[in-house]
Amino acid sequence: MSSAQAPEVPQLLLTIPQAAQSLGLSRAKLYLLLAQQKGPPVIRFGRSVRISIDSLQKWIKEQENASL
Template sequence: MQQEDEQQEIQPLLLTIPQAARSLGISRAKLYVLLAQQQGPPVIRFGRAVRISIDSLQKWIKEQENASL
């Protein structure tokens, strides 16, 4: 039982592109376009795997909010 509770508390630190797109409420394709134009959040690469940290995603969102003010 304790092991199950510990596993449920673990939150991912890195998101895949589809996960990040869902959390932003945009399509995966739109996020790929933003990344290709270097207008999206910073990514971390592990070989061919591309991930976005939750912290950098939140920071990027704040920057977008401030830029639109």
């Protein structure tokens, strides 16, 4: 018998702490940016807040272009 392993599914949504860690920011700083509507767009599922990987990457590119 062989144990079949399920293929690893890429993560599409990040929690705020995960997104902050990916950006190298503190959670508090990311929450502040979101409260000021200067952060990446979020997706809400009831009380859960998530940031899509695609939105996060697009937001980073926009920040790079804004600083040029």
